[in-house]
Structure formats: C-alpha cells, structure tokens
Amino acid sequence: MKPAALSVPALMAHAVNTPDGLLQAPRADAGNVSAQLTEVGASIKALREDVMPKAEEALKLAAKGEKLTDELKASIDKVLGDFNAASANHQKLEGKLEALETSNLDLAQAIAGAGTGGKSGRVSAGRELVDSDAFKAYSAAGAQGNFKFDPKAAITSVAGSGGGLSWTERDTTPVNIARRQLFIRGLLNVVPTAAKAVDYSKQVLRTNNAAMTAEGAALPESTYGWEQAQASVKKIGHHINVSEEAMRDSTQLAGEIDGELSYGTDLAEEAQILSGDGTGQNLSGLITEATAFAAAAGLPNTDRIERLRLAILQVTLADYAADGIVLNPTDWAAIELMRETSTGAFLFGVPGTAAAPALWRLPV
Numbered sequence: 001m002k003p004a005a006l007s008v009p010a011l012m013a014h015a016v017n018t019p020d021g022l023l024q025a026p027r028a029d030a031g032n033v034s035a036q037l038t039e040v041g042a043s044i045k046a047l048r049e050d051v052m053p054k055a056e057e058a059l060k061l062a063a064k065g066e067k068l069t070d071e072l073k074a075s076i077d078k079v080l081g082d083f084n085a086a087s088a089n090h091q092k093l094e095g096k097l098e099a100l101e102t103s104n105l106d107l108a109q110a111i112a113g114a115g116t117g118g119k120s121g122r123v124s125a126g127r128e129l130v131d132s133d134a135f136k137a138y139s140a141a142g143a144q145g146n147f148k149f150d151p152k153a154a155i156t157s158v159a160g161s162g163g164g165l166s167w168t169e170r171d172t173t174p175v176n177i178a179r180r181q182l183f184i185r186g187l188l189n190v191v192p193t194a195a196k197a198v199d200y201s202k203q204v205l206r207t208n209n210a211a212m213t214a215e216g217a218a219l220p221e222s223t224y225g226w227e228q229a230q231a232s233v234k235k236i237g238h239h240i241n242v243s244e245e246a247m248r249d250s251t252q253l254a255g256e257i258d259g260e261l262s263y264g265t266d267l268a269e270e271a272q273i274l275s276g277d278g279t280g281q282n283l284s285g286l287i288t289e290a291t292a293f294a295a296a297a298g299l300p301n302t303d304r305i306e307r308l309r310l311a312i313l314q315v316t317l318a319d320y321a322a323d324g325i326v327l328n329p330t331d332w333a334a335i336e337l338m339r340e341t342s343t344g345a346f347l348f349g350v351p352g353t354a355a356a357p358a359l360w361r362l363p364v
Contacts, residue, residue: 036093044090047083054079174256179263184270184286187324193233202229234281236268274326291318304335305347309360325364332357332364 054076061067129135134148205225213219240257247254278284295301295310296317308325315322327335338347349355357364 041090044083044086047079047086050079172252176256180267182266182270184273184326185266187326188273195233197230197232199228199230201226234272234283236265236272238264238268303338304331305338305359312360312362322362325359325362327364335359 054072057072061072132150134150203224203226205223207223209220209222211220238261240261242253242257272283272285274285275287276283276285278288291314293307293311294314295307296313299310299313300306301310312322336346336348339345340347
C-alpha cells in the first residue's frame, strides 16, 4: 500500500471521536423514544382511570334496564377511542425502542471488536497512527512540519475478504404487471342479492290518448302494459393452484394472490357490464342493450366531438338524461389533440392546465 501524507489533527480526532459519533444518534433516539413511552404510559393510565367509573355507571344502568344518556355514551366512546389510539402508539414506540437498543448493541459490539490495539480486535486507523513510531518521533520533535505514515496492508488472506460481511438488500414489494383502472361498475346502482334470479316488471306499452274533452263527453282511453321479466344472477370467478406449504411459508404470497384474483374478477365483470352479449352465462351489457346510434338529420356529423353531441341528443329525444360519457382512451386522446384550423391551438385549452375530463358539460 502506498504511503499517505495525512492530516494529524484530523486523524487524531477521528481516532478519538468515531465511537461516540457512531453511537450518539441511536442513543439520543432511544432516549427520546423512552421518554415518549413514559409519557404515553402515563396517558394510558389516566385514560384507564377515567373510563372505569364511566363503565361501572353504564353497567349499573344496563342492569336496571335503563338506556345510556347521550352524554355518557359520547364520553365513553371518546375515552375508548383515545385509549385505543394511545395503546397502539405505545406498542409502536416499544417496537421502535427495541430496534434502537438492538442497533446500539450492534454498534457497541462492532466498536469493541475494532479494539484499541488488543490482540484479537481490528486496530482503527487513528489508533494505528497514534501507536506508530513516525508519530511518536513527530510528537517528540515538537509536532513541527509534516511526516509520512505507512498504514498496514489490508487483510486479503481470508477468502472473500470483506465480501463475507456485505449483504444485498431485498425490497419485499413486488413489481407487478400494471392493472387497468376500473370504473364502469361505479357508474351504476348496485344492489346485492342472495337469490339465483331477480323478477321485475317491465313496461312494454304506453298509448297516451289524453286530450281536451267537452263537458259530458266520454274521455278518450289510454292503454298501458307491463310484463314480467327475470334476470338470472350470473357467476364470475376463477382459481389458482398453490400448495398449502407455499401459502404457509409466505403470508405476502397469499395477499398477492388475493389481489390478483380480485382484480381478475373485477376486470371480467367490467367487460360483461359494458359489452356482454347476453347469451349463455354472459350478462347483457350496456352496449348490447343500447339503441343503435342514429344521427339526427340536418346536423353536422363530421368528427368525434359532433358525433358525441348527436349521441347525447338521441338520449334526450328518447326522454332520458345522459349523465356521463364512456370512451376508449384512444378516442379521448384523439379528441384532446384536436386543434383549431386557423391558430393551431388545442380546442381543449393549454395541455398543462389541470382540469377534469369533460365534454358537452358531461364527465368523461
């Protein structure tokens, strides 16, 4: 190893201060956490002393068949909430203190192993400098000028050298395949059922003959009709084969599988809600049930924006009210990229402006 010209004061400071510097932060943190634990413990004790009389009062009222007053119930709920929060914080601080104490112990053992010149410990650079003949001669000469110090060669006789104590890190969060954002179900009213089928009535006839009628004359007759209909409940599901040993060995694996299975089911459900063809075990989707688009005569129909406005008009003319627009992301991107012919400016404003997707006053 090449000789090195070293700053003596700096190395001496390093030799003297390194152990305290390594331990100072963890020790200070441990002290702070310990103080917080004491404070939280006192709070828990006070809350326990506060809730016990109220709980006894509540038990007495219950034994008499009387209802709790709103004031007493609210007071008990508040104290219990504070008690649970303080208990959770206490457990968290205990875990943090244990981790810090372990860190302190590891650091202390590491420094003790480094030693200060003992036979079995690793000698620090500062101690090696102070014990060197060159430094002793330099000090005896009045610490004037500079001197050269030759550190001992690194230990290379052990297989792997320091690599045996170097470990790779592991991130426990997997990098999963991207998932599509699902929102079609959220646009509909969903009512749970435990039945295999749901019967309902569907109006099929409305002949409205209401008219102005002379005094004494017979009123015109209108006709209405309903018929019974039935919607069968469909099943959507899938499974994965995994051994019991694998599930027991990794709780995270169980969570990942649950998430993937749930997402797969939701994805299939969204496709059925939107475009199921109604045959066999398929739902009858929104697109399948919708009336085919028919542009109103005499109105412009040359681009996506105009066609969407005509579709809203068709809904209105059918006596319904449109409350949203569902588009393929590519179609929406094409609309947002449309420009004015004369200026070249985007029709939907400055791209950097934050705005919720909307068209013709309806959310997209």
